Amino acid sequence: MKVFISADIEGTAGIAHWDEADRAHADWAEFRALMTAEVVAACEGARAAGATEVVIKDAHDSGRNLILDRLPDYARIVRGWSGHPDGMMFGLDEGFAAAVYTGYHSKAGSEANPLAHTSNLRISRLLLNGEVASEFTVNALCAAGYGVPSVFLAGDRGICAEARAMVPGLATAETLDGKGSATTSISPSWSRRLIREGVAGALSGDFAQALPVRADCYEAVIEFNNPSDAYRAGWYPGARAHGPRAVAFAHADYSEILRALVFLKA
Incomplete structure (x- = not known):
């Protein structure tokens, strides 16, 4: 094991x-x-x-x-x-x-x-499918x-x-x-x-079912403390503005959410 x-x-x-x-x-x-x-x-x-x-x-x-x-x-x-x-x-x-x-x-x-x-102190909140993550x-x-x-x-x-x-x-x-x-x-x-x-x-014990429920599609929203960080992150392909200090990215494949987060939160 x-x-x-x-x-x-x-x-x-x-x-x-x-x-x-x-x-x-x-x-x-x-x-x-x-x-x-x-x-x-x-x-x-x-x-x-x-x-x-x-x-x-x-x-x-x-x-x-x-x-x-x-x-x-x-x-x-x-x-x-x-x-x-x-x-x-x-x-x-x-x-x-x-x-x-x-x-x-x-x-x-x-x-x-x-x-x-x-992740870092420049992020005020990270939301995943509308829930703070x-x-x-x-x-x-x-x-x-x-x-x-x-x-x-x-x-x-x-x-x-x-x-x-x-x-x-x-x-x-x-x-x-x-x-x-x-x-x-x-x-x-x-x-x-x-x-x-x-x-x-x-x-x-029997832990095989200790898995979170997975969604059909995911939307990640990063709310930054500074609007300039949101502006920069908004240039990631597929990302879009989500208010004055936030950027959003959506994809059906969660691995693409992880890929996007590498660059959006950098």
Whole structure:
């Protein structure tokens, strides 16, 4: 059994400030270690459930956050950004049994995490078929395109609730909850225990149906903070203006939505 892990940092237990997610700031060293520890816990849970191989996508910022020497010998890691439309899911294919998500966070416009965003801080909201979407929304649909179920997510309370509503049977571990610029978090050690046990339990059950509902056609709308970003994105083939600060793109093939997002949000 092969398991894919997409690892972010803004939903890691204990995090509360952008400095802690920024490799240029001294606080990042502590939180890259905590991010790594949560990924290792997910690996251990997958192994306990019978995984023979785990592929990890370091999916935060530079894609170079995880402390490599702490990863188990049955893991492979994808670092950096290839430019492939799969983005945070790059490395996934039809050969994987399941996808797992760690360190995930609430979507842009949410108050559930002071670090809430979607892709980058120039985007005020991303909508998919009229619903405000998170990075998990985009990535779970990406996995579903390969026929890979999304079985477990660890992150803030907001993204856990959204993920459970989107994917039937998906298990979660709530690491923190945000109010204003503050977070209330469980301890990192408790988070690692929940992740380890949660992944093991999810992969030991019947998870084949843990797939989001797919639509016949998709429309992505990106609302930017700055109208100049919308103007630039509007030059992508097939894109159109959608108000003074937004651009829209529609296609029946979700992989074309992913391709468009690479350029629209750049």
